[in-house]
Amino acid sequence: MTTHVIASSSNAVSSGAPTFVGNHQFKVGRRVGEGSFGVVFEGVSVANGTPVAIKFEPRKSEAPQLRDEYRSYRTLAGTSGIPQTYYFGQEGLHNVLVMDLFGPNLEDLFDICGRKYSLKTVCMLAKQMLTRVQSIHEKFLIYRDIKPDNFLIGPPGSKTANVVHIVDFGMAKHYRDPKTKVHIPYRERKSLSGTARYMSINTHLGREQSRRDDLESLGHVFLYFLRGSLPWQGLKAATNRQKYERIGEKKQTTPISELCESFPEEFAIYMNYVRKLGFEETPDYEFLRELFSKVLKAAGEEDDGMFDWVLLNGGKGWEASVKKQSSSNHQRRDRDRDRERHRERASHQALAPTTPNITARTSTAGAATGGDANPSPLVLTPAPAHVSSRRDRERERDRERRRLDTQGSAAAAAAGVGGSPMATRRSSAQHVANAHPYASTTGAVHSQAPSAFRPGAPGEAYAYGNGSVNQAPGRQRAMTPNTGNGMDMNRAQMSQSRVDRRLEDGRQEDEQHKGGFMSLICCR
Incomplete structure (x- = not known):
């Protein structure tokens, strides 16, 4: 993950990150970016006000990197052009790394x-x-x-x-x-x-x-x-x-x-x-x-x-280019947010239930028009017991039939019917690499x-x-x-x-x- 000084307007609270990390040594500020491995925030040292970058990575990440990255920084500590790290540890459900904040890449x-x-x-x-x-x-x-x-x-x-x-x-x-x-x-x-x-x-x-x-x-x-x-x-x-x-x-x-x-x-x-x-x-x-x-x-x-x-x-x-582009981006984000809110409102209105009680609504409509608007209001009543029982038996038979069909298909696949045996598929994937031309x-x-x-x-x-x-x-x-x-x-x-x-x-x-x-x- 690459840290920048250019930052978005989202903060730690709105993003679900803790307000402080490292035993309250660092205050978490604006989120400056995110990727497939985690989120990075701009932060500040409580002790001296030094700007820092704070990386968050889920502890249950499928491919954790932050601990290994921290070890590399420790190995390279004091080397010119290598970030200095200030803290690595666990904060709730995240691994956290605090390091130097830089400019653009x-x-x-x-x-x-x-x-x-x-x-x-x-x-x-x-x-x-x-x-x-x-x-x-x-x-x-x-x-x-x-x-x-x-x-x-x-x-x-x-x-x-x-x-x-x-x-x-x-x-x-x-x-x-x-x-x-x-x-x-x-x-x-x-x-x-x-x-x-x-x-x-x-x-x-x-x-x-x-x-x-x-x-x-x-x-x-x-x-x-x-x-x-x-x-x-x-x-x-x-x-x-x-x-x-x-x-x-x-x-x-x-x-x-x-x-x-x-x-x-x-x-x-x-x-x-x-x-x-x-x-x-x-x-x-x-x-x-x-x-x-x-x-x-x-x-x-x-x-x-x-x-x-x-x-x-x-x-x-x-x-100067960044400030100009940042202002333009903020305006574009505001327009996009307004359009999204408008679409959400329109969607909610379209999906809102207009007939919560069919019987009551139709009866009221008929009364308001003297009974002519809907002389036969729709009334939903449960089916008789003998009809429900017959339907249940039919559904159960359908489920059993589908289960047997599925088992038969699985057995045929396991026996190699209609496909290549596993051994054949594996052997087709074998590959002998060419000799390395300059291994010495x-x-x-x-x-x-x-x-x-x-x-x-x-x-x-x-x-x-x-x-x-x-x-x-x-x-x-x-x-x-x-x-x-x-x-x-x-x-x-x-x-x-x-x-x-x-x-x-x-x-x-x-x-x-x-x-x-x-x-x-x-x-x-």
């Missing part, structure tokens, strides 16, 4: 800036984002969900107003054991985790993620910022699984030269470098940062913090035209790009063994209804971002 700012960033802004962002990811890797963690929504700038007017922060560690995982320093083993047939638009090719192929995959995802984000979109956006397919297969195929068959066409060669160098990294290989982060410093120097620019959003509105910055640290290159592209393993539980899981028929859910601190979202046993809700999110991987900067928050 890079996707929101991307919308404000017309859905393209200048070359200077992309290079300055790239250097900061690389540093954040390097800091995470140095703590033996991989992030596994790189996307613009999870990078936020600081609060407006603060010293960190143009410092990029990274948040939402619900899918982070140790790639080395913190005690033994042993790297996790390479594995295949892994379910997908991350956001399909930005995830690495290896992730699409169902291969265990490591540091190289975070860096490849970053490269996709950089090119998204420069181009305005990526070649694999907007692909259509009959099912979500097929859609993600098509995205993976398009990534593999799109040459880097085409992906980086018309941009400085350093972007192609970056993509070639990260895609050739070995599974356990340590990236040269300084070399990668230097690539973007060279681009800035060649363009006659400096890394001075003057991002595109700072120059908006005649130098007033992005805040030699840095082999992806084949550009794989003979058979399959993300994960057909027939196994298949986690979609946002970390949710689609249960395959006849299979148990795939449970990824916990490594290190065990922060692997693939262990989440999520219901299909939640998967469907998340796959319909307006910020989903293969569609253009439509939420805009007023979407406020991204709960992932």
